[in-house]
Amino acid sequence: MVGHTDTTHEGVAVSGNALRPQGPIMKLPIAYTPEWNALREHTKEIESLHLRDLLLDEERTDNLIREHNGLYVDFSRQNITEVTMQLLLNLAERAKLRSKMNAMFAGEHINNTEDRAVLHAALRMPRDEAVYVDGANVVPDVWEVLDKIKDFSERVRSGEWLGATGKPLTDVVAIGIGGSYLGPLFIHNAMQYDEGSKNEARGRKLRFLANVDPVDVAKALNGLHPETTLVIVISKTFTTTETMLNARTVRTWLTAELGQEAVAKHMVAVSTNLKLVEEFGIDPQNAFGFWDWVGGRYSVTSAVGILPLALQYGFEKMEEFLKGAHDIDCHYRDAPFQENIPVLMGLLSIWNSTFLGRSSVAVLPYCQALSKFPSHIQQVHMESVGKQVSVDGEPLPFKAGEIIFGEPGTNGQHSFYQLIHQGRMVPCEFIGVVKSQQSVYLKGELVSNHDELMCNFFAQEDALAIGKDSATLRAEGVPEHLIPHKTFSGNRPSTSLLLPSLTPFRVGQLLALYENRIATQGFIWNINSFDQWGVELGKVLASRVRTIMHTARTRSRRINITDGFNPSTRKMINRYLDGKNQMLYPEPRDVFPCDLIHSDGCEIDDGKF
Numbered sequence: 001m002v003g004h005t006d007t008t009h010e011g012v013a014v015s016g017n018a019l020r021p022q023g024p025i026m027k028l029p030i031a032y033t034p035e036w037n038a039l040r041e042h043t044k045e046i047e048s049l050h051l052r053d054l055l056l057d058e059e060r061t062d063n064l065i066r067e068h069n070g071l072y073v074d075f076s077r078q079n080i081t082e083v084t085m086q087l088l089l090n091l092a093e094r095a096k097l098r099s100k101m102n103a104m105f106a107g108e109h110i111n112n113t114e115d116r117a118v119l120h121a122a123l124r125m126p127r128d129e130a131v132y133v134d135g136a137n138v139v140p141d142v143w144e145v146l147d148k149i150k151d152f153s154e155r156v157r158s159g160e161w162l163g164a165t166g167k168p169l170t171d172v173v174a175i176g177i178g179g180s181y182l183g184p185l186f187i188h189n190a191m192q193y194d195e196g197s198k199n200e201a202r203g204r205k206l207r208f209l210a211n212v213d214p215v216d217v218a219k220a221l222n223g224l225h226p227e228t229t230l231v232i233v234i235s236k237t238f239t240t241t242e243t244m245l246n247a248r249t250v251r252t253w254l255t256a257e258l259g260q261e262a263v264a265k266h267m268v269a270v271s272t273n274l275k276l277v278e279e280f281g282i283d284p285q286n287a288f289g290f291w292d293w294v295g296g297r298y299s300v301t302s303a304v305g306i307l308p309l310a311l312q313y314g315f316e317k318m319e320e321f322l323k324g325a326h327d328i329d330c331h332y333r334d335a336p337f338q339e340n341i342p343v344l345m346g347l348l349s350i351w352n353s354t355f356l357g358r359s360s361v362a363v364l365p366y367c368q369a370l371s372k373f374p375s376h377i378q379q380v381h382m383e384s385v386g387k388q389v390s391v392d393g394e395p396l397p398f399k400a401g402e403i404i405f406g407e408p409g410t411n412g413q414h415s416f417y418q419l420i421h422q423g424r425m426v427p428c429e430f431i432g433v434v435k436s437q438q439s440v441y442l443k444g445e446l447v448s449n450h451d452e453l454m455c456n457f458f459a460q461e462d463a464l465a466i467g468k469d470s471a472t473l474r475a476e477g478v479p480e481h482l483i484p485h486k487t488f489s490g491n492r493p494s495t496s497l498l499l500p501s502l503t504p505f506r507v508g509q510l511l512a513l514y515e516n517r518i519a520t521q522g523f524i525w526n527i528n529s530f531d532q533w534g535v536e537l538g539k540v541l542a543s544r545v546r547t548i549m550h551t552a553r554t555r556s557r558r559i560n561i562t563d564g565f566n567p568s569t570r571k572m573i574n575r576y577l578d579g580k581n582q583m584l585y586p587e588p589r590d591v592f593p594c595d596l597i598h599s600d601g602c603e604i605d606d607g608k609f
């Protein structure tokens, strides 16, 4: 465990005996501050309290509810008291949270390993605001791209922009992966059954192609026709192997039917690398740019998300979405910390993970339209705060980041909730919506379908917090041998978030709430939440395997790999090559599942589209 040192840093004298930072004079790492230590000490007090009792205190509850512009957040089911909150706020002061937030909003290069600003907040600023990166106001650049998206999406949607054979482009395939996929997919799912958005999307299809697995190509193109399909290649770098192979594959699908010239009408791009877009064969006029100060996983409010979604739902809907995100950015930037919902969410995550040792978080939207929200947040969160060193490169003397997972309620209840109730301690984040996008209330039923869903929302968070003890079970006449099995320890923490509805504005709020909460955690842990070096090594190794694979597939004789890999990998690659019968592609050619072209196959609803 982390202790404190007797070194004086930044004028703070601390004493103690545990791990001390090595090396010469350095800033006092957050884990060696008195504020950190006070929280560690405080865990003992909290571990002696049970939520069952804490929840009886109405004043405590009132003090732990926060509201902002329609959002209602209840922190009363966290293992905290008012003292905990105060200690966490002290930690935020010690970590200089305010000045780090200000540095982000001011366009400073806080992504120090890539020497970049972090300004996704600028993507949703109104035209008349200004924010400077390296001396230049970036808001006009943001709006130049938004205006271009508006113009282009309106021309496509109205049928003014036609395909190569003169047909309107009713279907869009968005090719991208990671941050160039998960955010747009989440928003698409969230808007699909919103009445206003649904009307705008009438007669149109939006598909996503992310995985390099050819099955994903088959699924994305199933039932589409090149003549009526617009393809958007979305890649910040325009070098991502999976995306570029998928882009070449779909380009071949288009041109095999319509000829090379069709690319001009049927393919557009979203990227920061316009040079590579042009080299790929897409006219830079048909490219929608963004900037290196937008991290991939924070890019859904750039053209990455706005272009495909404006094509599907119209630009106005996307403006509402941007306004929602901006609303929360302002709240995050301006609200005092004790009222600041993303700040409090971030602090409580640190409390749960770093101080109470809970290494995961379940994100549980009781809302099918948010079914892809956990996957999106999984990337934003885990790629941002899954780090091993501080911004200065010092090894962290604590674990940062949590394992994020989740499913919509009530589906999750019939899957992994067993573990959450009686196994490991998993802090939960319940997200509910007051007014459903769809209304079903059957005659003779006690409650409407949406009320039924929300009954579970309210029940689960109390079941986790309050539990059920052996005395109650005995009073109910449960046989003695079953009592250990049927006991619920309770005292399991959760946060409840209620949205008034799920309009594009509210979806924007929800997105920015989580983005800013994650930034808060990184600022307090003093890590760089905006780089992602951990994804690189696998890419390098894949490239070595690719070279071997190519050799094996194109040699006329069967080859056996004997070196260059460890015995395990060597044996598996040989096994794979044997299984695929090495001579499968003596001459590479464009191969498509034959039913993709001209297929009118039905859509398989696996929740993806």
Ligand SMILES: O=P(O)(O)OC[C@H]1O[C@H](O)[C@H](O)[C@@H](O)[C@@H]1O
Pocket (backbone or CB within 6 Å): 177, 178, 179, 180, 234, 235, 236, 237, 238, 239, 240, 243, 296, 297, 383, 532, 535
């Ligand atoms: O948008 P791209 O440059 O194609 O990058 C796509 C994704 O790949 C990378 O490996 C990163 O881990 C992600 O953060 C990024 O969103």
